[in-house]
Amino acid sequence: MRSAVPSERPRSFSPSLMCSYCRSRFGDHEFWGMSHLRDSALHVACAARTVMRTVEQRRPSYRALFSIPGIPRLVASMLLARTAGQMTSLILVLFALERYGSPTIAGLATFLSIAPGLLVSPIAGALLDRHGRTRLVVLDYAVAAISLGLLGALGIADALPVPVLLVIVTVTSLTFPLSTTGVRTLFPILVPQHLWERANAIDSNGYVVSSVFGPAAAGGLVAALGAPYALFVPAAISAVAAGIAVGLRDPSTRADTGRLLADAWRGLVYVVRHPSLRALALGISLANVGWGIFFIALPVLVYTRLGGDAAYVGNLFALLGVVGFLAVLLFGRVSTRGREHVYLAAAIVGEGVAFALAIFARDAMLIAVVMALLGLATGPFDVTLFTVRQRRTDLAWMGRAFAVSMALNFAGFPIGTALGGAIVPLSIDVAIVVAILGNVSGAIVCFFALPREHAAGPGGS
Structure with a gap:
């Protein structure tokens, strides 16, 4: 058995031992001189550690991002709510195809679940700037939970005629800008600017991750239980998201005139007069027309040409999400400044090729390759879009400008779903060609119309 041999040097130096040793070795006068030097050295070491800690905190990293108070809860509630939203979108399409046997009703239901909310988005943005974001985000999550539960109950009772379905999805859409804009504007308010690319990657991956689990779960639930029962799952998830979001930190950035409609109008004017936001509104909305058409065309293509079912459709969207998740995380490390027009145009062209x-x-x-290419394009598209809008929008206008900008950018999607509902029953190929034309047009606008440098909008962007 090995005996314990005392070390010749202590593993750490005790201040009291040092004091005794120095006093006995050098005397009081020399000791206090050495003590002064020791204290100075300690101060230098502490200062160096503080500088290193500050540098570490300033270094862009996902660890630094998630150390910010409130960010973990914000991301958790966002992921849950967006997963519920992805599930709902696909369940509505599959419900209309199975219950009513009509791509037209599927396209119309999708259109009405989005378009009315886009129309009221200037008012939603003004409300966010006036009354804070967290409470209104929670309100939208609660409305979604109640509406989805109602749709599921009526569907099970076989008491859901087409007009009632359309009315419920229309009412539900009116509050959705509160959460989509509210969450997105919380990121640049809570996060310092040097972490914006990282925050935007997480924001984008909120959609990407939800597109992995949401459609796959939706397809599996519809195949196993039927669409009415499946609707209760996103309803429950929305309720949980609301609970997590309650009490989130919400720094005030109020900027209003005291009149709601006047503030909403000023937000719309701000975006229309802003060179960058105006270019994004036109280019991205054109590209989203293509996405809307493809969203309706893909399930019909799978049913008619590939012999697949609802679970097959969900798995395809999940594949898109997996590839997109990796693409966004990797591209979140890339600085987009000065090259926004190139990255956006290239990503949109990539979608057109798919x-x-x-x-x-x-x-x-081949259809798996298509979805993988669409996921690959998600990285440069989302990170670049989110970052350029943040850089070129004044902080005081975040709520109104983001609500209007996001609504205009996304306006092409419900238009595309309505067009898809009308064209797909006639020809899937023609519908996809129209989608490609929308994408190419959007890429051209983004490349040539988006200013290369920051251009201030009204109000001092």
Whole structure:
């Protein structure tokens, strides 16, 4: 057995031992001189540690981002709510196709679940700037939970005619800008600017992750239980998201005239007169027309050409989400400043190429390649779009400007779903060609119309 041999040097120096040793070795006068030097050295070491800690905190990293108070809860509630939203979108399409046998009703239901909310988004933005974001975000999550539960109950009771379905989804859409804009404007308010790319990658991946689990879960639930029962799951998830979001830190950035409609109008004027936001509104909305058409065309293509079912459709969207998740995380490390027009145009063109390949899809391999390409384009598209809008929007206008900008950018999607509902029953290929034309047009606008440098909008952007 090995004996314990005392070390020749202590593992750490005790101040009291040092004092005794120095006093005995050098005397009081020399000791106090050494003590002064020791204290100075300690001060220098502490200052160096403080500087290193500050540098570490300033260094862009996901760890630094999640150390900010409130960010973990914000991301958790966001992920849950967006997963519920992704599930709901696909369940509504599958419900309309199975219950009513009509791509037109599927397209119309999707259109009405989005378009009315886009129309009232200037008012939603003014409310966010006036009354704070957290409470209104929670309100939207609660409305979603109640509405989805109602749709599920009526569907089970076989008491959901088309007009009632359309009325409920229309009412639900009116509050959705409160959460979509509210969450997105909380990130640049809570997060310092040097972490914006990281925050935007997480924001984008909120959609990407939800697009992994949401559609796959929705497809599986519809295949196993039927669409009415499946609606109760996103309803429950929305309720949990609301509970997590209650009490989130919400720094005040109020800027209002005292009149709600006047503030909403000023937000709309701000975006229309802002060179960057105006270019994004036109280019992204054109590209989203293509996405809306493809969203309706893909399930019909899977049903009619590939012999798939609802679970198959959900798995395809999940594949898009997995690839998109990785693409966004990697691209979140790239600085987009000065190259925004290139990245946006390239990403949109990549989506157009994927749409073109879908025309020739007659087997599982090619349609999987299509979805993987769409996921790959998500990285540069989302991170660049979110960051350029943050950089070029004044903080006091975040609520109104973001609500209007996001609404205009997304306006093409419900238009695309309505067009898809009308064209897909006639020809899937023609519908996809129209989608490609929308994408190409959007890429051209983003490349040539988006200012290369920051251009101030009204109000001092």
